[in-house]
Amino acid sequence: MSQKITINDVARAAGVSRQTVSRALNxxxxxxxxxxxxxxxxxRELGYRPSRFARGLVRPDTTSIGLVIPDLLNPxxxxxxxxxxEAARARGWHVVxxxxxxxxxxxxxxxxxxxxxxxxxxxxxxxPETELDQHTRGMPxxxxxxEPHSPRFSSIRxxxxxxxxxxxxxxxxxxxxxxxxxxxxxxTGLSDRYHWFRDAMAAHGLAPDAVTGxxxxxxxxxxxxxxxxxxxxxLTAVFTFNDVIAIGxxxxxxxxxxxxxxxxxxxLQLGTxxxxxxxTVALDTRRIGALAVEQAARLLAGADPLAGDDLxxxxxxxxxxxx
Amino acid sequence: MSQKITINDVARAAGVSRQTVSRALNxxxxxxxxxxxxxxxxxRELGYRPSRFARGLVRPDTTSIGLVIPDLLNPxxxxxxxxxxEAARARGWHVVxxxxxxxxxxxxxxxxxxxxxxxxxxxxxxxPETELDQHTRGMPxxxxxxEPHSPRFSSIRxxxxxxxxxxxxxxxxxxxxxxxxxxxxxxTGLSDRYHWFRDAMAAHGLAPDAVTGxxxxxxxxxxxxxxxxxxxxxLTAVFTFNDVIAIGxxxxxxxxxxxxxxxxxxxLQLGTxxxxxxxTVALDTRRIGALAVEQAARLLAGADPLAGDDLxxxxxxxxxxxx
DNA sequence: TTGAAAGCGATACCAT
DNA sequence: ATGGTATCGCTTTCAA
Numbered sequence: 001m002s003q004k005i006t007i008n009d010v011a012r013a014a015g016v017s018r019q020t021v022s023r024a025l026n027x028x029x030x031x032x033x034x035x036x037x038x039x040x041x042x043x044r045e046l047g048y049r050p051s052r053f054a055r056g057l058v059r060p061d062t063t064s065i066g067l068v069i070p071d072l073l074n075p076x077x078x079x080x081x082x083x084x085x086e087a088a089r090a091r092g093w094h095v096v097x098x099x100x101x102x103x104x105x106x107x108x109x110x111x112x113x114x115x116x117x118x119x120x121x122x123x124x125x126x127x128p129e130t131e132l133d134q135h136t137r138g139m140p141x142x143x144x145x146x147e148p149h150s151p152r153f154s155s156i157r158x159x160x161x162x163x164x165x166x167x168x169x170x171x172x173x174x175x176x177x178x179x180x181x182x183x184x185x186x187x188t189g190l191s192d193r194y195h196w197f198r199d200a201m202a203a204h205g206l207a208p209d210a211v212t213g214x215x216x217x218x219x220x221x222x223x224x225x226x227x228x229x230x231x232x233x234x235l236t237a238v239f240t241f242n243d244v245i246a247i248g249x250x251x252x253x254x255x256x257x258x259x260x261x262x263x264x265x266x267x268l269q270l271g272t273x274x275x276x277x278x279x280t281v282a283l284d285t286r287r288i289g290a291l292a293v294e295q296a297a298r299l300l301a302g303a304d305p306l307a308g309d310d311l312x313x314x315x316x317x318x319x320x321x322x323x
Numbered sequence: 324m325s326q327k328i329t330i331n332d333v334a335r336a337a338g339v340s341r342q343t344v345s346r347a348l349n350x351x352x353x354x355x356x357x358x359x360x361x362x363x364x365x366x367r368e369l370g371y372r373p374s375r376f377a378r379g380l381v382r383p384d385t386t387s388i389g390l391v392i393p394d395l396l397n398p399x400x401x402x403x404x405x406x407x408x409e410a411a412r413a414r415g416w417h418v419v420x421x422x423x424x425x426x427x428x429x430x431x432x433x434x435x436x437x438x439x440x441x442x443x444x445x446x447x448x449x450x451p452e453t454e455l456d457q458h459t460r461g462m463p464x465x466x467x468x469x470e471p472h473s474p475r476f477s478s479i480r481x482x483x484x485x486x487x488x489x490x491x492x493x494x495x496x497x498x499x500x501x502x503x504x505x506x507x508x509x510x511t512g513l514s515d516r517y518h519w520f521r522d523a524m525a526a527h528g529l530a531p532d533a534v535t536g537x538x539x540x541x542x543x544x545x546x547x548x549x550x551x552x553x554x555x556x557x558l559t560a561v562f563t564f565n566d567v568i569a570i571g572x573x574x575x576x577x578x579x580x581x582x583x584x585x586x587x588x589x590x591l592q593l594g595t596x597x598x599x600x601x602x603t604v605a606l607d608t609r610r611i612g613a614l615a616v617e618q619a620a621r622l623l624a625g626a627d628p629l630a631g632d633d634l635x636x637x638x639x640x641x642x643x644x645x646x
Numbered sequence: 647t648t649g650a651a652a653g654c655g656a657t658a659c660c661a662t
Numbered sequence: 663a664t665g666g667t668a669t670c671g672c673t674t675t676c677a678a
Binding site for chain 2: 670
Binding site for chain 1: 348366367370371372373374375376377378379380382385387395396398401402404405408409412415417418419420421422424429432436439440441442460461462541567570574577592593595596597598625
């Protein structure tokens with residue numbers, strides 16, 4: 001590490017006082033041209049960089065928030081992040097982004113360092129609330145897609161019941177009665193999305209008896225579909241945990257020469273890239289990101305926070321080509 | 324905005340001194356349990372949050388960098404960003420991300436605020452160097468895919484000549500002699516990638532006489548391909564400006580019932596999602612992000628910066644299924 | 647266990 | 663046009 005050079009060092013080198021240096025650097029008027037140049041030269045020569053901390057202490061407030069994402073490469077989270085970034089920019093905020101790589105260890109590491117860098121935290125967490133609280137004491141925290149027990153935290157809720165219901169309705173309406181599901185990998189347990197699916201099926205008197213777990217990748221979806229069709233060759237339609245899995249399923253079906261209606265979940269733009277374009281139960285990712293930032297803003301300002309349904313994002317069926 | 328509550332307010336409320344508050348908040352040992360609780364309660368009640376600036380001023384250095392990306396939703400930039408994030412995390416750095424929405428205005432806005440927030444800047448810029456310099460005085464700046472005139476800036480260079488050559492070689496070797504290209508939209512001018520293509524074609528005595536501009540989207544690629552084939556129905560292969568355009572071309576070709584070899588550029592993971600998987604001239608996005616951060620680290624530390632070929636990222640042909 | 651005082655690096659106000 | 667001094671909010675010696 002290079003020595004830390006302060007404004008004092010520059011002042012000394014240029015043979016002036018601190019405040020003169022400050023004037024030169026900040027283009028304040030009242031300074032002699034020659035002096036200014038001398039100061040600037042000295043600053044450059046020394047490689048001086050003003051401390052953002054000292055500056056922040058004295059200057060009007062800048063607010064910045066931490067955005068915690070499990071995996072930026074997952075298109076769903078990318079979309080949420082982009083939306084949050086945009087919402088933050090609109091407020092003139094800075095966003096410090098942390099990718100926890102879906103690892104609890106990384107998440108903990110993030111939590112440990114985030115406190116001293118931001119004014120509020122927004123994003124996806126899996127650690128217990130006590131741990132979250134410990135590292136974020138005193139700052140607003142907005143959880144996404146996780147229901148906190150403590151009122152200490154605010155949260156953006158995802159409700160897919162209606163959307164999934166619409167998806168199943170649509171499948172049934174188009175003649176599908178043997179509908180399977182590719183859920184998330186089994187070890188994670190049954191998902192909310194499965195439960196929404198189950199309820200929707202029940203509404204039609206259908207049993208959710210063809211469910212297989214899939215790894216969260218295109219290949220995972222493809223493999224899981226092959227397995228599912230192995231057991232249940234009679235299926236004519238499949239609902240999947242997310243779009244990526246759906247895309248894998250779509251591909252597998254085609255390669256198996258099977259005609260199969262597929263409906264994903266997420267509503268990624270990615271779904272328009274494949275052929276046929278993916279029909280999906282779409283989440284408004286922009287809204288998720290924007291909402292989280294909005295809530296953080298209210299919390300930060302001490303204004304009335306959003307509550308109840310205002311914090312819920314509803315999924316909706318997005319009809320494209322695959323079903 | 325709520326009033327700003329300082330450590331002094333908490334001290335007063337709890338009837339102790341500042342340093343006692345500090346101890347309580349930072350889990351320092353030497354403090355009475357009861358006192359500590361009282362302080363903590365007071366802090367919570369007042370909604371106290373320590374100033375990150377004041378803290379940063381006193382505590383061991385945290386370094387954070389600004390990452391400037393034209394469009395986070397573009398998968399290519401997402402990958403670069405993810406790589407940069409990871410490289411930064413490995414160093415314990417914080418990354419403030421700015422999405423300039425490919426707009427000069429936003430870029431300027433970013434530049435104006437970034438200076439007071441970060442220790443170095445890394446990313447994609449389009450503004451003139453003088454303007455860049457003005458807002459980043461004194462801090463390291465690493466440009467990606469842009470050749471600076473001034474030594475004031477460092478840069479990561481992209482060299483696709485070899486990769487594109489390999490792509491054309493491969494096409495020729497597999498019997499294609501009528502090879503077209505879908506370049507970026509015409510108004511932007513001919514791209515580096517076009518010139519690499521032209522040279523590669525020349526090496527085989529082939530003329531790059533079937534070139535059309537395409538908008539940077541799947542549809543853009545599809546439309547451009549249709550147009551290109553309209554003029555030149557004899558083409559059997561196409562090289563494209565990037566993967567997204569290639570995917571559009573692939574789809575259009577299929578819908579037109581045309582057998583067509585397609586090679587994209589970028590090497591996105593996205594290319595494995597489509598069917599057939601996209602053959603492409605791949606850029607190592609991880610390396611781009613990692614390199615940029617590495618260079619920033621050296622600059623920051625005053626160590627010998629990387630130079631010459633160490634700063635160049637070579638593209639390489641990635642054979643998948645579409646050619 | 648607690649408090650007083652010094653100081654981190656920069657800016658602003660008030661003199662000169 | 664330039665410099666002195668107070669100050670921002672917090673942590674860290676050093677005493678008590």
